[in-house]
Amino acid sequence: MSCTIVVEGEGSKNQARFQYEWKEEGVTINDSQNTCWRSLSVVLRSTSDSTGFSWPKNVEDSRLSIEIASNERHQIKSEDFGSPAAFRFVLDSLIAADHENGTVVTLIVPQSRAYIVRSDIIPLRLVDCPVVKIVRSFSEPHQLFEGGPVRLDSKSFPAAFAAAAGGLILQQSRGITIESLLRSLNVELSNRLSFPWLSTQVPKRxxxxxxxxxxxxxxxxxxxxxxxxxxxxxxxxxxxxxxxxxxxxxxxxxxxxxxxxxxxxxxxxxxxxxxxxxxxxxxxxxxxxxxxxxxxxxxxxxxxxxxxxxxxxASPEAYATATNKYKTSVFEGRKSYQASSVEEASKAVQEGDLEFPLIIKPCNGYLSEGVFRAENLPQMLADIQVINTERHGMEFVIEKYCDGPEVDANFVLCDGEVIFFEASDDFPKSADANGDGKFKSFIELANVLPSKLPKQEVATIRDSLHQSLLRMNLRDGFFHLEARMDNSALEYATQNNVLDLFERETPAKRAPAVWLIEINPRPPAIQVSQAVEHTYGIDYFGLSLLFAIDDKHRVRQLSHPFAQGAQYWCEIIFIPVEKGGVYQSGDVCAELFERRPDLAQSVSKCFCFLKKGAKVADPYEEGIGSWVAYFNVFSRESRLHVLEIAEEVKKEVRFSIV
Incomplete structure (x- = not known):
């Protein structure tokens, strides 16, 4: 059934008419907690408008009505759509509609009486969906949806929006029929929203x-x-x-x-x-x-x-161990030494009969500042003097350097159970044995997810680090761990001008073993957290907030990744500061995309940290690490493809520090 919406613009005779037609193709999902939702789709087409039609300056002032017969109209009030967000979404959908293809809109409508567990869950889970152009939430925090069927008749248009948790404007392409587009959308919705994002449990603010x-x-x-x-x-x-x-x-x-x-x-x-x-x-x-x-x-x-x-x-003692790199190493049973001066460090190396290369890092450091790989004693003593003690304190760790592939391992633990885990590959730093760069540091350069390590090695990482957390009496919360896989079957190498993990040329003589570097009992930096949110549909910051108020019910609900796992391959590119001075450039992200718009379509998030004229600290002389910018690059084609795009982005970024 097709009906007509009439929009009155500036002046009573200034009108535009839009035909709308409901589509029966949709998906209905019942989750394990007896809550249910369905998708409803409607096609909007502009059919005619009066000469010189224009929308009101304030679009929200538009007056809408449904034409039931040639001389009968039913006035629609903005509040009939249930929320200002829904009404604005309708107006945007009408503005986007054209005569030929129109606009395809899909609503996500709860079908049972339930509360939404997070008001922005629809935009959160539809992020970077290839068939969706715009996604909006109509929900308020803790909103109760009454559920039940929605009638699709001539007067039901606003009622459907009022019953919906959110809406989508689909991405139409030449040669793709509406029916085909909706079938693709149903696959995406089943992948992204097949988890209990509605709850019968009454929420409490x-x-x-x-x-x-x-x-x-x-x-x-x-x-x-x-x-x-x-x-x-x-x-x-x-x-x-x-x-x-x-x-x-x-x-x-x-x-x-x-x-x-x-x-x-x-x-x-x-x-x-x-x-x-x-x-x-x-x-x-x-x-x-x-x-x-x-x-x-x-x-x-x-x-x-x-x-x-x-x-x-958790206990103060558990956090004291987890956030101190020396205590963590000792807890893991490693041969490690703590010092607070070059004299103590020299004595530890000589009396402990330590073999180089060694790692030196502040006990309470962050951002990889003050972390060095030393090949000999003179180099180690020189590096120690660069540690910024005002930022990281006097104490530092001395221990063996592990050259295996590094991973970021992120855990969501609830009552000791791993309810979400993901591992990504932390590419070699410039100071690694296989690293490259003029300034030798351990500041992040690139991170790729999901990990390419063999499944059995990823499972070993998960199980080993899980046990480390439990032994430390960390049973609930979000934990960001950094580790290396000693004696991995893979190693970093450059093949066909691409750096990645490949099978080792010389097989390892011992079984793979996990080398825990550090435990961060909180989400990773914004770059990594955003990359995971886009790749898996999980927000680490939100989960951390829920743990702090002991809301494990919602923690479990919101720890479900996309049903099919990662939606694409993602590489986080970090553009580091390699020398001090004054930043002479502008926003490198905007400049790159203006010059190379083809690269912009493969970047989900980016940010330039520096502004023109900013004074930049020298990372070696002042012991302060920083980045010019970051880019989260993605590809649905392959890991190799995302690596190639990322390499092109790195080559094209231009800036000056003098």
Missing amino acids: KTLAVVEGGRYGPDNGGTGESIYAAAHALGIDMVVLDDAGHWLTDPRYAHWTKAFIPIDLPDQPDEKFPGQVIEALRAYDGPIDGIMTFYDCFKSSIAEVATRLSLPT
Whole structure:
């Protein structure tokens, strides 16, 4: 059945007419928790408009009606669509409709009485879907959907939108019929939404205190937008404790928090810090359901605060071991030494009969700053003096260097069970034995997911690191681990001008073994977290927030990856700063895409960290590592293809530091 929508533009006689027709092709999904949803699709076509028709300056002022007969119209009010977001989506869909192909719109409609577990779940799971042009959520946090069937008759148009959790405008292509497009969409929806994103459990709004609200704001490529957008979508109120003048106090971001409590945050906390946090919390007149931090150095202290306030947490001792690289190495049973001066380091090497090459790294370091591979004692002693002790403290670790392929291993543990795991390949750094680059450091250069290591090696990594976490008494939470696979069947090599993992030329003499480098009890940096979110459909920041308020029910619901696994191959490209000076260029991402628009279509996310005129620290002289930009490159064709595109991106990025 086809019906007509009439839009009144500027002036009562200024009208446009659109035909709409419901399509029966759709998909209905029942999940394991007795909640159900279905897709409904409608085709909109512009049929006629009066001469000089124009939309109102404020599009939301448009007046719509459904033409039932030649002289009978049924007026539609904006509130009939259920939400301002749904009404705006309808207007955008009509604006996009043309005479020939029209616009194909699909609605995701819950069919049983249930609450949405995260209000932006539809855009989150439809990210980078090849058949979707635009995706919007119509939902509010904790929204209850009554469910039930939706009638598809002449007057049902707004009611269908009011019943929907979100809407999609499909990507139409020449030569592809609407029927074929909808069949492709049904495959995608089954892959992306076949998990319990609806719940019969009545939600409760909770308040979470966060100590250290993010060092960098959205303007500087920080994680803030990901964290606070997730909190809003999950219906979590955020109370932030951080230094006065923090970027969250900017009026643009003030709505992200329920309260901001100023407190002096140290780089390295002491035994008084937990008491200071508790005292600061007394300034907040309201309940606190959980407390957390994304800053590794604060993890043990904030766990002590949570323990004293009877809030959900792992033990302070577990975090103290996990966030100290020396304690982690000793816990793993490795021959490691801790020192705080060149004299102590020299003595440790000589008395410990250590063989070079060795790794030196701060016990409480981050961003791979102060990490060196030393080939001999003089080099080691020179490298130690470069460690930025103000940022990372005096203590550092000395231990064997493992040259096996490095992986990032991300775990979601719930009651000790691995409910999500993924591994990606961390490509050689410039300081690795097989690395390349003028400045020898361990700053990230490239990361590719999923991992290419043999399945049995990935399984060994998962099982071994899982047991390490359990032995450390870390049973609930998100954990980002870095490890190497000693004696792997694969090694990095360049073949046909492409660097990747290939079968070793000389087989390993011993069985593969996992070498744990470090444990980060929080999500990885924004580049990696975004790459995983796009590749698997899982938001690490949102899960971390839920763990902090002990909402394991939603943790389990939101830890389901796409049914078919990774939707594509992805490489994260890090463009490092290799010398100090003044940055002379602009936004390298925008400049590249203007010059090479063909590369832009293969990049899901990117960001330029530097602005023209910025002073850049010398990574070797000042011990501070940084990046110019990053690009998350993807390919649905093959791993080789994504590596080739990424190499082209790296070659084409242009900037100057003088």
